Amino acid sequence: xxxxxxxxxxxxxxxxxxxxxxxxxxxxxxxxxxxxxxxxxxxxxxxxxxxxxxxxxxxxxxxxxxxxxxxxxxxxxxxxxxxxxxxxxxxxxxxxxxxxxxxxxxxxxxxxxxxxxxxxxxxxxxxxxxxxxxxxxxxxxxxxxxxxxxxxxxxxxxxxxxxxxxxxxxxxxxxxxxxxxxxxxxxxxxxxxxxxxxxxxxxxxxxxxxxxxxxxxxxxxxxxxxxxxxxxxxxxxxxxxxxxxxxxxxxxx
Amino acid sequence: xxxxxxxxxxxxxxxxxxxxxxxxxxxxxxxxxxxxxxxxxxxxxxxxxxxxxxxxxxxxxxxxxxxxxxxxxxxxxxxxxxxxxxxxxxxxxxxxxxxxxxxxxxxxxxxxxxxxxxxxxxxxxxxxxxxxxxxxxxxxx
Numbered sequence: 001x002x003x004x005x006x007x008x009x010x011x012x013x014x015x016x017x018x019x020x021x022x023x024x025x026x027x028x029x030x031x032x033x034x035x036x037x038x039x040x041x042x043x044x045x046x047x048x049x050x051x052x053x054x055x056x057x058x059x060x061x062x063x064x065x066x067x068x069x070x071x072x073x074x075x076x077x078x079x080x081x082x083x084x085x086x087x088x089x090x091x092x093x094x095x096x097x098x099x100x101x102x103x104x105x106x107x108x109x110x111x112x113x114x115x116x117x118x119x120x121x122x123x124x125x126x127x128x129x130x131x132x133x134x135x136x137x138x139x140x141x142x143x144x145x146x147x148x149x150x151x152x153x154x155x156x157x158x159x160x161x162x163x164x165x166x167x168x169x170x171x172x173x174x175x176x177x178x179x180x181x182x183x184x185x186x187x188x189x190x191x192x193x194x195x196x197x198x199x200x201x202x203x204x205x206x207x208x209x210x211x212x213x214x215x216x217x218x219x220x221x222x223x224x225x226x227x228x229x230x231x232x233x234x235x236x237x238x239x240x241x242x243x244x245x246x247x248x249x250x251x252x253x
Numbered sequence: 254x255x256x257x258x259x260x261x262x263x264x265x266x267x268x269x270x271x272x273x274x275x276x277x278x279x280x281x282x283x284x285x286x287x288x289x290x291x292x293x294x295x296x297x298x299x300x301x302x303x304x305x306x307x308x309x310x311x312x313x314x315x316x317x318x319x320x321x322x323x324x325x326x327x328x329x330x331x332x333x334x335x336x337x338x339x340x341x342x343x344x345x346x347x348x349x350x351x352x353x354x355x356x357x358x359x360x361x362x363x364x365x366x367x368x369x370x371x372x373x374x375x376x377x378x379x380x381x382x383x384x385x386x387x388x389x390x391x392x393x394x
Contacts, residue, residue, distance in 0.1 A: 030333060030334055030335040030394070031333035031334075032330075032333045032334045032335075032394065033394075035333075086281070087281045104327075104330070105327075105329065126329065127302065127303065127327070127329065128303065229333075232329040232332065232333075233302075233329075234302040234303070234327065234328075234329050235301075235302060236302060236303050238301045238302055238303075239299055239301030239302060239303060239304055239305070239306065239328075240303055240304075241304070241306075242282070243281075243282060245354065245356055245358045245360060246282035246283060246354035246355060246356055246358060246360055247281065247282060247354075247355060247356055248355045248356055249356065250356040250358070
């Protein structure tokens, strides 16, 4: 009788495990296998406060199709794009990728709080470089004068279920894509991140750069989340041998 | 050093491909029209980002030994596929298929070729690295 009970319980447990959603990473399943099953399905997870939970590792796809907006490039910017040598992409030399450029490596949002109010949001990037963006969530404005930086100065706030990030103060060094699409120090980006459901994140980005484009435009970055994955260490400078001994004419030893 | 090659590369950039998961276009470094197969004994595993690399000694017909290397996906990509730094060990004999470096150096890129084949729906006979018994190792999965 006891054996029968044990067997029934074991069977029930096995059936429960097998019928769980296949698209959430299970133990024994690799992350890449889980990703291939597609984004997990379910409603937007929320914190006890009701705020959408942005804490899962997210993979950005479609790094903003800039080619479709080439017609908006001002002549000077178009000239830069046409002249750029794609092998000299700063990305190849472990320099930052600027919003909205994406890489095959995930990101993760972290919030810093004082009591209940967030003061900072940090977006950790696993790669291409192991870096982070800092978004000030305490209501401050952009400083009137900014020395340019790779990631710019970001301020953020919630609009219902969407995080808005407003950034200025970019330098002009990063490329929007591997083709070499340029921007200037006048770049102003507005991102609107919304977690659509358990497995999908969307970032609608307004690109406003009067130094490079004749008018602002929007690119949409789609992202999927994985449950149970972690950001891993990725030190680009560690094994980056881009171009060493492989390029035509280089020494073969 | 990079700037010295800029002029030469300008002509080469036309044929660049961007494999799905690579973080840069490797066509400038490795020739997709030059896949080669080499067999050798593993000497070192560089389990790093942005590209893991396997080094292996290849003996030619005259008995001369050359150390070759094959560039793979990022360490983080391989680990998410379930591989680790001990998936291959020095001393194991491997057969490697990859695109050769445009310089002619004994360097291969297996990842770019594997991604191209996957896009064409190629069969598992095209695994980039196999042990002597045919077992694939460090491939996409």
